[in-house]
Amino acid sequence: MKKLCGLLVGLAMVLTAAGAAAETVAGLPVHVQKLGEGIVRVWVGDHISSTATTAFATQKGILVVDTTGIPVVDRALRGVIARELGRDDFTTLVNTHEHGDHTGGNAVYADCEIVGHELVAAGMNEALADRDRVLQWYATGIPEAEARLAALPADDPSLPSLREDLALDRLNRDVLLSGEHAPPPTRTFADRLTLDMGDTTFELYYTGGMHTASDIAVFVPRHGILMTGDTMSDRWLTDTPGCLASFIARPGVRHDFPKLLKNWEYLAQQKDRIRLLVTGHWNGELSYDGFAARVGYVRALWDGVQAEVARGATLESLFATFALDARFPELAQSPGFNRNNHAMTLMELWTVTTGQTSAADRLFALIDEGAGEAAVREVVASRGAEPARYFFMEGQLNAYGYRFLQAGRAPQAVAMFRAYADLFPESWNAYDSLGEGLLAVGDTDGAVAMYEKSLALNPENTNGRDVLARIRGGGATAAQ
Numbered sequence: 001m002k003k004l005c006g007l008l009v010g011l012a013m014v015l016t017a018a019g020a021a022a023e024t025v026a027g028l029p030v031h032v033q034k035l036g037e038g039i040v041r042v043w044v045g046d047h048i049s050s051t052a053t054t055a056f057a058t059q060k061g062i063l064v065v066d067t068t069g070i071p072v073v074d075r076a077l078r079g080v081i082a083r084e085l086g087r088d089d090f091t092t093l094v095n096t097h098e099h100g101d102h103t104g105g106n107a108v109y110a111d112c113e114i115v116g117h118e119l120v121a122a123g124m125n126e127a128l129a130d131r132d133r134v135l136q137w138y139a140t141g142i143p144e145a146e147a148r149l150a151a152l153p154a155d156d157p158s159l160p161s162l163r164e165d166l167a168l169d170r171l172n173r174d175v176l177l178s179g180e181h182a183p184p185p186t187r188t189f190a191d192r193l194t195l196d197m198g199d200t201t202f203e204l205y206y207t208g209g210m211h212t213a214s215d216i217a218v219f220v221p222r223h224g225i226l227m228t229g230d231t232m233s234d235r236w237l238t239d240t241p242g243c244l245a246s247f248i249a250r251p252g253v254r255h256d257f258p259k260l261l262k263n264w265e266y267l268a269q270q271k272d273r274i275r276l277l278v279t280g281h282w283n284g285e286l287s288y289d290g291f292a293a294r295v296g297y298v299r300a301l302w303d304g305v306q307a308e309v310a311r312g313a314t315l316e317s318l319f320a321t322f323a324l325d326a327r328f329p330e331l332a333q334s335p336g337f338n339r340n341n342h343a344m345t346l347m348e349l350w351t352v353t354t355g356q357t358s359a360a361d362r363l364f365a366l367i368d369e370g371a372g373e374a375a376v377r378e379v380v381a382s383r384g385a386e387p388a389r390y391f392f393m394e395g396q397l398n399a400y401g402y403r404f405l406q407a408g409r410a411p412q413a414v415a416m417f418r419a420y421a422d423l424f425p426e427s428w429n430a431y432d433s434l435g436e437g438l439l440a441v442g443d444t445d446g447a448v449a450m451y452e453k454s455l456a457l458n459p460e461n462t463n464g465r466d467v468l469a470r471i472r473g474g475g476a477t478a479a480q
């Protein structure tokens with residue numbers, strides 16, 4: 001499993017008399033950053049990508065943006081905020097999005113109005129349904145991390161970071177084991193909402209689609225602060241960027257690009273009123289230019305993909321038309337961008353525009369659940385059907401086959417590679433991959449036939465030639 005987004009700190013608040021440097025929560029250092037008069041940003045950890053909670057003192061009480069997701073930490077940080085602001089009249093909590101490392105501490109602010117997008121609750125429920133799988137991951141992941149730590153010399157430079165990771169994993173596991181559920185927002189909105197806090201107004205804008213379905217931006221004109229949650233960052237302060245590591249229109253995330261762009265572009269127009277952009281995790285920084293470039297990227301793709309589709313473009317031609325390096329050179333090397341993320345965004349925009357979904361995704365799901373030959377055939381046979389229900393990406397089909405292979409599920413890998421070869425009969429790489437799968441299930445004759453086919457299509461396939469030579473030399477095994 002991919003590392004869970006976010007998460008934080010530890011048990012038992014150890015407050016020293018004077019606060020400051022030696023203050024820790026569960027062994028993790030507490031950080032306090034002043035963003036202005038009556039505004040503090042707090043978080044824990046030096047190495048982990050933990051959520052930062054920002055608090056504003058207003059005429060109508062303290063408004064807090066986001067929790068760390070671990071109630072024991074949030075309780076301690078609530079105390080730190082009260083001390084730093086010299087008051088404890090908390091009235092409002094805002095969730096920038098649904099992720100547990102932002103909403104998981106909502107119970108600590110149950111005495112406040114909790115404000116968030118109307119899709120936050122659904123996202124929180126989905127995460128709840130995933131609880132057992134996550135616990136299973138911790139059951140093996142935590143002992144593995146403990147063993148790794150124990151094996152390292154005391155002066156290993158990676159120790160401090162690994163220790164914090166482990167502390168965080170343990171805390172998150174304990175949150176799940178406790179069975180406590182965080183309450184969802186008590187006040188929700190769909191597009192925009194203004195919170196009147198007397199001397200300070202907070203403008204909330206729905207920006208969902210590039211991180212979760214429920215992302216919002218929080219603009220505080222009085223202080224010139226724009227908070228962008230986990231949607232983006234153009235500079236990382238650690239080598240563990242966590243949630244901020246990607247800027248992607250992910251499959252399965254509910255997108256509303258027109259609304260997202262309307263709100264983002266409005267905010268981008270407030271350039272002269274924005275003094276500081278604040279990301280959802282302490283270790284990300286965002287410049288106005290980085291923000292504007294990302295807004296421009298989504299606008300260019302959203303308009304561009306629709307125009308290209310109307311002109312009869314294929315998905316393959318889109319990849320060429322919107323090549324990351326050539327079209328968005330200012331972003332190609334920027335945090336959150338790489339060819340893979342960009343490809344995922346293009347595919348998702350293609351899906352949103354055409355209604356077509358990935359055949360590779362469908363095949364992977366079918367084979368994964370053991371749906372059988374006929375179901376797989378049906379997807380393969382649908383290629384060329386009008387209107388098209390799926391799009392077919394060679395690289396995805398191949399990657400899914402290897403995912404099965406790496407998971408030790410060779411028969412499933414063979415099924416995936418076979419579908420790949422059926423869909424792309426002119427692809428030498430498909431037969432090369434299928435050959436590898438067949439070797440893994442012990443079908444040497446079948447593998448030889450596939451490698452020969454691959455070499456016939458591409459005599460330059462040195463891997464195929466090497467494998468064939470090994471087989472003929474009697475050295476081939478299922479482990480090849």
Ligand SMILES: [Zn+2]
Pocket residue numbers: 005006097099211230243
């Ligand atoms: Zn997040």
